[in-house]
Amino acid sequence: MSRFLKIFLGVLTAIGGFVDIGDLVANAETGARFGLGLAWVVLVGVVGIVVYAEMAGRVAASSGRPVFDLVRERLGPRVALVNLLASFFINFLTLAAELAGVAIALSLLAGVSYVLLVPAVAFLVWVVVWRMSFGAIEHVFGIMGLALLVFVVALVHLSPDWTSMLHEATHPALPTEETPFTYAFFAIALFGAAMTPYEVFFFSSGAVEEGWTRRDLATNRLNVYVGFPLGGLLSLAIMAVASQVLRPAGISVGTLPQVVLPVAVVLGKVGLAVAILGVFAATFGAAIETGLSAGYTVAQYLGWQWGKFVRPRDAPRFHLVVLVSIVLGALFLLSGIDPIMVTEYSIVLSAAALPLTYFPILVIANDPEYMGTLTNGKVLNAIAMTYLCILTIVAVATVPLMIITKGGA
Amino acid sequence: MSGRRFWAHLHLLDRQLVDRDGRLCGNVDDLELEWRDGRLWVSGLRTGAGSLARRLGARVLGAWLDQVHRGVDPERADHTFIPLRHVADLGDHVTLSLDRTEVATWHGERWVADHVIAHIPGSGHASDE
Amino acid sequence: MPRMSELLGTPVLDAEGTSRGRVKDVRVVQDGPYVEGFGAALRVEGILTGRGTAAVLLGFDRAGVKGPWPLVSLFRRLEHRATYYSWEEIETWDDGVVRLRAGAEPEAATPAPSTSTTPTPGGSSASGDSSTGS
Numbered sequence: 216m217s218r219f220l221k222i223f224l225g226v227l228t229a230i231g232g233f234v235d236i237g238d239l240v241a242n243a244e245t246g247a248r249f250g251l252g253l254a255w256v257v258l259v260g261v262v263g264i265v266v267y268a269e270m271a272g273r274v275a276a277s278s279g280r281p282v283f284d285l286v287r288e289r290l291g292p293r294v295a296l297v298n299l300l301a302s303f304f305i306n307f308l309t310l311a312a313e314l315a316g317v318a319i320a321l322s323l324l325a326g327v328s329y330v331l332l333v334p335a336v337a338f339l340v341w342v343v344v345w346r347m348s349f350g351a352i353e354h355v356f357g358i359m360g361l362a363l364l365v366f367v368v369a370l371v372h373l374s375p376d377w378t379s380m381l382h383e384a385t386h387p388a389l390p391t392e393e394t395p396f397t398y399a400f401f402a403i404a405l406f407g408a409a410m411t412p413y414e415v416f417f418f419s420s421g422a423v424e425e426g427w428t429r430r431d432l433a434t435n436r437l438n439v440y441v442g443f444p445l446g447g448l449l450s451l452a453i454m455a456v457a458s459q460v461l462r463p464a465g466i467s468v469g470t471l472p473q474v475v476l477p478v479a480v481v482l483g484k485v486g487l488a489v490a491i492l493g494v495f496a497a498t499f500g501a502a503i504e505t506g507l508s509a510g511y512t513v514a515q516y517l518g519w520q521w522g523k524f525v526r527p528r529d530a531p532r533f534h535l536v537v538l539v540s541i542v543l544g545a546l547f548l549l550s551g552i553d554p555i556m557v558t559e560y561s562i563v564l565s566a567a568a569l570p571l572t573y574f575p576i577l578v579i580a581n582d583p584e585y586m587g588t589l590t591n592g593k594v595l596n597a598i599a600m601t602y603l604c605i606l607t608i609v610a611v612a613t614v615p616l617m618i619i620t621k622g623g624a
Numbered sequence: 625m626s627g628r629r630f631w632a633h634l635h636l637l638d639r640q641l642v643d644r645d646g647r648l649c650g651n652v653d654d655l656e657l658e659w660r661d662g663r664l665w666v667s668g669l670r671t672g673a674g675s676l677a678r679r680l681g682a683r684v685l686g687a688w689l690d691q692v693h694r695g696v697d698p699e700r701a702d703h704t705f706i707p708l709r710h711v712a713d714l715g716d717h718v719t720l721s722l723d724r725t726e727v728a729t730w731h732g733e734r735w736v737a738d739h740v741i742a743h744i745p746g747s748g749h750a751s752d753e
Numbered sequence: 754m755p756r757m758s759e760l761l762g763t764p765v766l767d768a769e770g771t772s773r774g775r776v777k778d779v780r781v782v783q784d785g786p787y788v789e790g791f792g793a794a795l796r797v798e799g800i801l802t803g804r805g806t807a808a809v810l811l812g813f814d815r816a817g818v819k820g821p822w823p824l825v826s827l828f829r830r831l832e833h834r835a836t837y838y839s840w841e842e843i844e845t846w847d848d849g850v851v852r853l854r855a856g857a858e859p860e861a862a863t864p865a866p867s868t869s870t871t872p873t874p875g876g877s878s879a880s881g882d883s884s885t886g887s
Contacts, residue, residue, distance in 0.1 A: 278716065280640070280717075284640065287638045287651070288638045288640075290678060292638055292653075292676065292679065293634075293680060295638075330834060332651065345744070345746060346746060366644040417754075430663060451665065468704070495727055515675070517651070517676075517729075518640055518641060518648060518650040518651035518671075518729065519648065519650070519729060519733065520646070520647055520648040520649070520724075520733070524750060525647075526748055526749055526750045527741055527744070527746070527748075528737050528741055528742065528747045528751075529647070529737075531733050531734075531736040531737035531741040532732060532733055532736050534741060535736050535740055535741070538634070554681055578823070578824070580819060581818050581819050581820045581821065582752065582818045582819075583818075583819065584716055585656065585716060590819050590820070591819075591820055591821070593820070596701070596820045596821035596822070597821065599821065600821040600824070626881060627783055627784060627793070628782070628783045629781070629782050629783070629798070630780070630781050630782075630783075630795070631779070631780055631781075631801075632757050632761070632778060632779040632780070632781060633761060633777070633779070633864060636781075637757065654756045654757055654758045655754065655756065655757035655758075656754055656756060656757075656759070657756060657757060657797065658754055658755075659755075663797070663840070664755075664796070664797035664840065664846075665785060665795060665796055665797065666757075666781055666794075666795035666796075667754070667796055669790070676832060678756070678758065679756075679758040683881065692877045698876070703837060708788050708789040708791045708795065709788050709789050709791050710787050710790060710791075711790075712790065712791075721790055722779045731816040
């Protein structure tokens with residue numbers, strides 16, 4: 216494959232793979248309730264994940280080790296254990312939410328209750344993790360995820376008043392039904408959805424899976440600088456469509472079908488089918504990523520052999536953790552718990568745990584022992600440090616706001 | 625190698641162990657010390673879940689885990705101690721001149737490999753890139 | 754057989770019985786008799802002591818982590834509150850306490866750069882192989 220094509224594929228994969236169930240729910244819900252008043256949060260979140268994902272990729276390419284692997288070395292086993300437990304738990308919730316997303320997307324096509332599909336979905340996800348190569352997984356589900364561009368198509372088809380939309384986004388106003396607390400709570404939820412921790416763990420482990428070296432740094436940067444922001448635009452399209460269709464009708468988002476409802480309204484059955492395909496791909500891909508992340512974090516803390524680049528027989532406990540996590544995620548859903556609530560908790564708790572994830576990345580990216588000459592420059596450090604402060608404020612505010620707003624009611 | 629200085633906590637503990645074929649086989653969970661001529665020397669590395677538990681203060685759990693690992697090994701050998709002579713290099717990770725089957729983590733890995741993973745079709749091949 | 758984890762965190766008292774904090778880290782030097790397959794044996798050379806958050810592990814001071822500057826200045830200040838004592842200054846280590854000799858004198862934590870300190874930076878070649886090994 217020519218080099219240009221390979222790069223193009225990488226960027227497309229990054230765009231299509233950016234959105235997961237957390238982004239779908241958070242963007243649709245805020246669009247329906249706040250219009251475009253929280254669009255700026257998506258922008259801030261995208262810049263944040265771009266900055267840190269590039270760092271995580273660079274750490275992996277320079278040192279040959281993923282970030283989580285190095286957390287225990289740099290912060291000690293106690294702190295790393297706290298990090299592991301928190302990350303694993305939140306990752307587990309996210310995994311369950313993604314599995315639910317896949318099942319719900321399929322249930323919209325099959326016409327049966329999504330709960331019945333959960334076991335089959337879990338099995339399918341695990342089979343793909345077991346048999347499909349890492350690169351193939353990324354590319355297939357990433358490209359398929361581009362079906363979510365139907366949200367952009369729907370938005371354009373609506374011929375909205377672009378100037379007033381731009382005005383609404385740049386002059387955030389508090390809707391009368393909302394309070395400053397719900398505004399802040401949803402800002403945090405959106406932020407947590409954009410900067411989900413598993414993304415950086417997965418991204419840096421993935422870089423090692425694919426054998427990145429310093430020569431791949433340029434490609435890494437291109438994927439991250441171009442792919443992620445375009446993925447962020449997809450998120451904004453979902454928000455905008457919800458704000459144009461659901462908000463005037465007073466419909467709020469409490470289920471996944473309501474996320475794709477605007478597309479069905481605007482583009483009919485064909486649009487709906489494409490949207491469902493996009494949701495399926497995005498959540499299936501994310502289910503695989505969170506499943507693997509469960510294995511990565513545990514194995515890397517304990518020093519076990521991990522990764523799909525070796526035979527399963529040579530990384531048995533890693534694969535066992537992945538398998539058990541997927542099974543437990545499915546069982547969790549079969550208990551009848553509301554999947555949207557699981558999604559909301561996963562993104563909000565992700566927001567609360569953000570500093571735990573990102574602080575080690577920042578320290579390691581500045582450590583010449585691992586990075587050689589590729590440590591952060593001063594400007595990058597300034598931006599990253601600012602974000603770390605933002606993340607800390609967000610983390611501290613999360614639980615109080617969750618209590619005050621009763622979970623965003 | 626000689627004359628090099630290390631900080632135990634900063635440079636040696638919690639480092640990844642890599643066997644002679646490049647396979648990952650645990651972490652440096654602790655260092656074993658011995659008194660000789662009134663001075664303290666590092667006699668080797670300690671690895672394994674039991675060693676980590678002990679390091680984190682859970683002595684009873686640590687002793688139990690060590691016992692479990694030993695019980696799983698057919699020769700009942702203790703692979704949690706790696707004498708210095710089997711350490712080939714100290715860098716940002718620790719390279720051993722041993723094969724991973726001779727290190728503590730192998731017990732758990734082999735048990736899971738034989739009793740769980742081997743029963744799933746396709747466990748013998750890596751999904752190729 | 755004692756373990757490093759037993760020495761780390763042990764309370765340190767001076768000859769008068771005043772607390773000097775705890776053992777935060779231990780320096781070892783490779784200057785012992787030759788060990789086949791490894792090199793010169795590792796001898797415990799001294800201890801880094803401090804109270805509370807002194808000598809935080811992150812390596813800003815002792816491993817040369819370079820930024821960002823707010824973290825660097827914060828953590829360097831914490832690390833400088835730690836004191837290093839050569840092993841000769843230690844009277845005893847038993848009963849879970851390290852006792853310093855009378856008149857024990859601290860030294861600089863990091864010796865003058867006449868001997869190389871390790872590990873060598875940017876180990877991408879070695880670790881690149883190992884992590885993708887097969």
